[in-house]
Amino acid sequence: MRICVFLSAADLDDRYTRPAREFAELLGKGGHTLVWGGSDTGLMKVVADGVQEAGGRLCGVSVDFLAAKARAGADEMVVARDLAERKRLLLQKSDAVVIMVGGTGTLDEATEILELKKHGHTDKPVVLLNTAGFYDGLKEQFRRMEDEGFLPRPLTDLVFFAEEAVGALAYLEAVTSAATAAGQGVE
Numbered sequence: 001m002r003i004c005v006f007l008s009a010a011d012l013d014d015r016y017t018r019p020a021r022e023f024a025e026l027l028g029k030g031g032h033t034l035v036w037g038g039s040d041t042g043l044m045k046v047v048a049d050g051v052q053e054a055g056g057r058l059c060g061v062s063v064d065f066l067a068a069k070a071r072a073g074a075d076e077m078v079v080a081r082d083l084a085e086r087k088r089l090l091l092q093k094s095d096a097v098v099i100m101v102g103g104t105g106t107l108d109e110a111t112e113i114l115e116l117k118k119h120g121h122t123d124k125p126v127v128l129l130n131t132a133g134f135y136d137g138l139k140e141q142f143r144r145m146e147d148e149g150f151l152p153r154p155l156t157d158l159v160f161f162a163e164e165a166v167g168a169l170a171y172l173e174a175v176t177s178a179a180t181a182a183g184q185g186v187e
Contacts (some may be wrong), residue, residue: 001176002059003027004035004094006109008102009042009069016043016101021050023098023165028054030169033075034058035094037086038062040071043101048074061089087112096125096172099159101134117158118151125175126159127168135161 020043027034037044038060048058048071057127058074062152063086067079078093080086084168091097099110108156128135139161146155162168 001030001096001172002033003095003172004090006090006102006106006113007036007047007100008106009037009039009044010103011042011103012022014183015132016134017046018184019129019165020046020100023047023100023129023168024050024056025054026165026169027051030173031056033057033059035059035090037066037090038070038074038077038079039066041069045071045116047100050079059093061086061093071088076110089131091116091122091124094124095176097127097134098168099126099128099170101131107138109175114158118153125172127171128159128161129165129168130161149162173176 001151024047034048034051034056036048039045039062040048052058058071059076060071060074062082063080063083064071070077070079075086078089080089081087097113099106110128113122113124113126117126128139130136130139140158142155145151151158159173162171
């Protein structure tokens with residue numbers, strides 16, 4: 001499976017890097033490909049290192065103004081003109097999406113994939129990995145949107161909330177297996 005991960009390129013403390021590393025190792029050991037923003041800094045580097053060291057493949061999608069921070073030695077690296085093209089390529093090259101901790105860029109990427117799902121423009125499974133309760137407030141906001149009629153589809157159709165790395169990957173593998181058994185693609 002080609003799993004797109006939206007996450008921060010910031011240097012973060014152990015409460016975020018340890019679970020990210022755990023997810024990366026699971027992804028790599030499972031023979032999956034990481035599709036990510038291509039950066040070789042911060043949490044993006046932690047995840048790319050973990051995937052590569054565990055035997056997984058790396059597909060990076062950087063952007064012109066960050067190309068100097070792109071990871072050398074990725075199995076594939078594409079440099080997009082701008083952030084809009086980068087998001088399009090990240091989604092095009094992946095079978096599923098995991099949203100990890102991050103800032104405004106991660107939030108932008110997360111809301112875009114959820115908006116595409118909401119309108120039926122993608123059926124890719126999306127997991128929000130709520131490391132250390134980082135997305136508790138966002139989870140509450142999404143539930144309020146659902147409760148008050150702002151979402152035309154149930155929240156559970158849009159995103160799966162996982163508290164642990166193993167649960168995130170298990171969900172993706174189960175959904176993908178079920179789609180394959182039913183003769184459907186993920187997208």
